[in-house]
Amino acid sequence: MLTWPAPQIPQLPGRGGPVRVRDTSSGRLVVAAPGQDAGLYVCGITPYDATHMGHAATYVHFDVLVRAWKDAGHRVRYASNVTDVDDPLLERAAATGVDWRDLAQEQTALYAQDMAALGVVPPDVYVGAVESVPTVVAAVEHLLAVGAAYRVPTPDALDDGLGDVYADLSVDPDFGAVAGLDAAAMISLARERGGDPDRVGKRSPLDPLLWRRERVGEPAWDGASLGRGRPGWHIECAVIARDGLGLPFDVQGGGSDLVFPHHEMSTSHARLLDAGHGAATHVHTGMVAYEGAKMSKSLGNLVLVSALRAQGVDPMAIRLAILAHRYRDDWEWTQDGQAQAEQRLATWRAALSGNGGRDAAPVIATVREALADDLDTPRALAVVDDWADRTLAAAAQGGDPTWAPGAPGLVARTVDALLGVRL
Numbered sequence: 283m284l285t286w287p288a289p290q291i292p293q294l295p296g297r298g299g300p301v302r303v304r305d306t307s308s309g310r311l312v313v314a315a316p317g318q319d320a321g322l323y324v325c326g327i328t329p330y331d332a333t334h335m336g337h338a339a340t341y342v343h344f345d346v347l348v349r350a351w352k353d354a355g356h357r358v359r360y361a362s363n364v365t366d367v368d369d370p371l372l373e374r375a376a377a378t379g380v381d382w383r384d385l386a387q388e389q390t391a392l393y394a395q396d397m398a399a400l401g402v403v404p405p406d407v408y409v410g411a412v413e414s415v416p417t418v419v420a421a422v423e424h425l426l427a428v429g430a431a432y433r434v435p436t437p438d439a440l441d442d443g444l445g446d447v448y449a450d451l452s453v454d455p456d457f458g459a460v461a462g463l464d465a466a467a468m469i470s471l472a473r474e475r476g477g478d479p480d481r482v483g484k485r486s487p488l489d490p491l492l493w494r495r496e497r498v499g500e501p502a503w504d505g506a507s508l509g510r511g512r513p514g515w516h517i518e519c520a521v522i523a524r525d526g527l528g529l530p531f532d533v534q535g536g537g538s539d540l541v542f543p544h545h546e547m548s549t550s551h552a553r554l555l556d557a558g559h560g561a562a563t564h565v566h567t568g569m570v571a572y573e574g575a576k577m578s579k580s581l582g583n584l585v586l587v588s589a590l591r592a593q594g595v596d597p598m599a600i601r602l603a604i605l606a607h608r609y610r611d612d613w614e615w616t617q618d619g620q621a622q623a624e625q626r627l628a629t630w631r632a633a634l635s636g637n638g639g640r641d642a643a644p645v646i647a648t649v650r651e652a653l654a655d656d657l658d659t660p661r662a663l664a665v666v667d668d669w670a671d672r673t674l675a676a677a678a679q680g681g682d683p684t685w686a687p688g689a690p691g692l693v694a695r696t697v698d699a700l701l702g703v704r705l
């Protein structure tokens with residue numbers, strides 16, 4: 283798929299240190315990319331309800347990881363997908379009376395516009411589920427061949443005996459290591475989040491769908507020996523990550539509602555496709571609520587980036603409102619939070635519009651230190667706040683003996699390069 287235009291990232295003097303993040307599986311802080319190359323896979327959108335604040339927060343926070351990695355001298359390779367065919371998309375299209383392709387195309391375009399406005403560095407590898415069908419088919423054929431998958435008869439008259447294909451989780455001794463949940467919790471979450479634990483004919487309730495045979499009224503593609511159908515969601519991400527980054531790769535990321543079953547399953551698939559390798563570290567962003575509840579179309583409490591932009595809200599203020607929260611915390615979008623971000627942006631712009639300011643070197647060093655410490659963006663913002671406040675106070679007095687003529691330019695480049703906030 284085509285990405286959006288990449289923002290220019292200014293060069294800064296010196297270099298950031300190794301970036302630590304919290305690994306969901308172990309709960310420990312780990313150096314996210316121990317080598318020179320840094321590989322990141324962040325699960326993309328299913329293109330409906332794009333781009334609500336929960337999506338935006340995830341992609342903005344992982345964008346800060348990409349920027350911190352680049353600043354630390356890594357060669358970054360970032361891969362993502364768009365799940366442009368899946369049950370929720372088809373259900374939404376049917377419910378609203380639009381063609382699923384039109385819905386996917388329109389929402390994917392809106393997402394790209396929102397990401398460009400928010401200054402998110404686009405992925406190097408950006409693949410749609412539809413585009414991934416031939417490689418998914420080959421991967422599922424491989425899993426069948428090695429005994430890691432099996433066929434389940436479909437009740438539909440279109441079936442010619444091949445059936446749907448499911449992964450056999452019993453062949454993966456490490457299954458469950460990502461989320462660390464007990465069986466009852468896993469079954470409950472699978473039922474809630476798109477799994478089918480009650481499907482008749484499966485060997486185990488948690489076994490996930492790899493290939494769904496064509497059903498009446500559903501889109502389908504050539505599946506070679508699998509028969510016409512479409513990919514399951516987890517195998518789609520496993521294959522796109524493998525092909526885009528190679529296995530193992532450094533970080534698999536997404537919202538915390540993806541830990542189980544999505545990341546547990548896609549990591550298991552990746553392990554079975556490549557002799558024991560998946561993502562080394564799992565990193566998850568918190569959920570964003572609005573008016574007291576997690577954002578969802580059914581509750582009617584979605585805050586869309588495009589709607590805020592249409593109201594004239596500066597995308598950089600949206601970015602600052604997101605970065606005011608630690609990536610892994612749950613938080614709520616509020617009018618107050620938006621107003622504080624707009625005020626912060628105005629203060630920073632005022633401080634940076636002068637021709638001198640407080641020394642910028644400590645700002646660069648401390649912002650780098652904050653981001654290297656588990657992407658502590660609230661602390662990074664506070665460092666810039668402090669510089670801006672002291673610069674404005676000194677400017678009101680006509681400057682002072684520690685005034686540095688080039689400081690505003692250097693702080694602006696720091697904020698742009700590391701936080702993605704263009705001033």
Ligand code: ZN
Binds near residue numbers: 324326
């Ligand atoms: Zn995914």
